Amino acid sequence: MLATRVFSLVGKRAISTSVCVRAHESVVKSEDFMLPAYVDRRDYPLPDVAHVKHLSASQKALKEKEKASWSSLSMDEKVELYRIKFKESFAEMNRRSNEWKTVVGTAMFFIGITALVVMWEKLYVYGPLPQTFDKEWVAMQTKRMLDMKVNPIQGLASKWDYEKNEWKKLSPGLILLPVPPKTSSQTADPVWRREHIFTWSPCAERSRDGWQRGASCQHWRGREEGAVTPEGGRDVCLWNR
């Protein structure tokens, strides 16, 4: 019984197996599609044949009565004549259904399964993100972009208030951007210079403001063991070590 009802959900829409057809009587198996058939269609108001082909005795009598004046017909008789000719009225054939709930529910179900698959992937398949996605790195990056005045006309730097050193107060719908570090001492904090950022780098002199590259020697520089100063560790040339 339940299986039949499940199949009726499926059968109404697509596949027409005998189980689905038996589930409800509205689907009619046609012997020959060349013969004129009855259809309930909004854009075909007068079907080719009447709905009821074989009239019972009372219906035949009613058809005889129809040949006389129609004012002698009662309301029930008129409805009976209508139902002989047509299966559904316009109101019935155009009624809404609950099919959309099935469709939306099934779609959301499969989207949910996909979400589970994606979560599993993130946990077991993908490696770690590069360090440039760390919040501190993004904050430094944003500060650098603001210092460089990236897109100052309508883009990023145009949304930064350079006098007050904060994001401009714009319309409420704006997505908040990462907060760049407030002072340079924050960027020199040892937290910024964690070991995972880099311990070995090509020997390169860096000027105080940090963005230029200077002369390079051919040696390698590394961080002194355990040297964590307020400047964030001393780079020493390891050629002489």
Add this chain to the structure above:
Amino acid sequence: MAHPVQLSLQDATSPIMEELITFHDHAFMAMSLISFLVLYALLSTLTTKLTNTNITDAQEMETIWTILPAIILILIALPSLRVLYLTDEVNDPSFTIKSIGHQWYWTYEYTDYGGLIFNSYMLPPLFLNPGDLRLLEVDNRVVLPIEAPVRMMITSQDVLHSWTIPTLGLKTDAVPGRLNQTVFTATRPGVYYGQCSEICGANHSFMPIVAELIPLKIFEMGPVLTL
């Protein structure tokens, strides 16, 4: 450079890019209007209760919806051709630089007043300073002056590459055996980024272009500060 998830064009740093942005806005508006109209017509057709299966011809409507799109296309084509010819203008550049694409780095040659040739490799992620842009920073930037027309001669040593800086409105293919020319005049100093724009092998995504545009007076002092 673009901020993350940026979909729009970057702000212009040269007059040509300003023209391109204006044209883009114009064409986008025309496109949006047409798309909205079509979407409305589609939704109306799908949700109407009216049924009429007996329309055979509609000559007046057909004439209108042939002439009107032709007019709209002309209105888009005329500014497009104007900008196209503007980008081809060469206005007596004061400076010429050669940019040669290799797999997978760029070589820049400043040979107008001497012989300065250097390579520009992407900085690997481990070599970045904190706050640098991953996949965009290079070890040696192209240093160029602002407010002076600069001619770039672009070619390649091996396979096709493409030298581009979006904010300057530049994109020129680097074709081996051929010299392509592009001219630009920058209006703002700063550091501007671009990425190789023609598939060239395994590290195609890892050969960016970084232009450092500095005031003309400082540029004329020569390569004393950056090397």
